[in-house]
Amino acid sequence: MAASSGKSVLFVCLGNICRSPIAEAVFRKMATDAGVVDKWRIDSAATSTYEIGNPPDHRGQACMKKHGVPMRHVARQWVIDSGATTDWNTGSSPDARGLACLRTHGIETKHRARQVTKEDFMTFDYILCMDESNLSDLKKKANSVKNSKAKIELLGSYDPEKQLIIKDPYYGHEEDFENVYEQCVRCCKVFLENNS
Numbered sequence: 001m002a003a004s005s006g007k008s009v010l011f012v013c014l015g016n017i018c019r020s021p022i023a024e025a026v027f028r029k030m031a032t033d034a035g036v037v038d039k040w041r042i043d044s045a046a047t048s049t050y051e052i053g054n055p056p057d058h059r060g061q062a063c064m065k066k067h068g069v070p071m072r073h074v075a076r077q078w079v080i081d082s083g084a085t086t087d088w089n090t091g092s093s094p095d096a097r098g099l100a101c102l103r104t105h106g107i108e109t110k111h112r113a114r115q116v117t118k119e120d121f122m123t124f125d126y127i128l129c130m131d132e133s134n135l136s137d138l139k140k141k142a143n144s145v146k147n148s149k150a151k152i153e154l155l156g157s158y159d160p161e162k163q164l165i166i167k168d169p170y171y172g173h174e175e176d177f178e179n180v181y182e183q184c185v186r187c188c189k190v191f192l193e194n195n196s
């Protein structure tokens with residue numbers, strides 16, 4: 001039997017600075033601790049353009065630091081950037097092959113908010129989102145993609161405690177980010193088990 005090919009998961013929320021970067025970081029740590037992270041392509045994106053190019057919300061970063069979960073964020077001291085001569089890929093994240101190469105050299109890239117693209121629907125096995133509006137936005141976008149292969153689901157559908165919706169903490173406080181974190185841990189654990 002051929003070696004099991006890799007799997008891919010894209011976590012999505014409204015702005016890609018609060019919930020989906022937390023889910024991405026939690027899942028990446030779980031897959032790393034399970035020794036299978038090299039079998040996965042893991043990323044996150046937004047349904048909106050609100051925060052494109054911005055680092056994860058500082059409240060989420062503080063929450064992840066408290067739990068010892070590495071989160072890729074843009075260094076604050078230095079502004080080191082790169083750009084393109086065309087607008088072909090404006091808003092897209094770096095090419096997955098380049099990211100994989102960087103990672104083999106231990107060079108962590110920094111996540112910046114990006115919007116979900118048509119290509120995401122064609123290349124990801126799973127697109128896992130946080131609430132009903134993310135779900136309806138994604139299904140609407142998927143309908144305009146010819147060969148969409150992604151399974152579009154609520155991340156909360158994997159929650160053993162059956163909390164289906166992971167609420168937007170943007171106008172919330174530290175405990176709301178803590179709740180997002182706990183829900184992501186419960187859901188990502190079951191999602192990884194189901195795909196191992």
Ligand SMILES: N#Cc1ccccc1-c1cc(NCCCN2CCCCC2)c2ccccc2n1
Binds near residue numbers: 014016017018
């Ligand atoms: N919208 C809504 C909303 C409704 C209920 C609860 C939270 C939010 C909310 C609001 C945000 N940014 C403020 C409004 C942005 N502007 C809205 C009009 C277009 C120009 C941009 C968020 C930003 C990042 C991540 C999550 C966010 N979530």
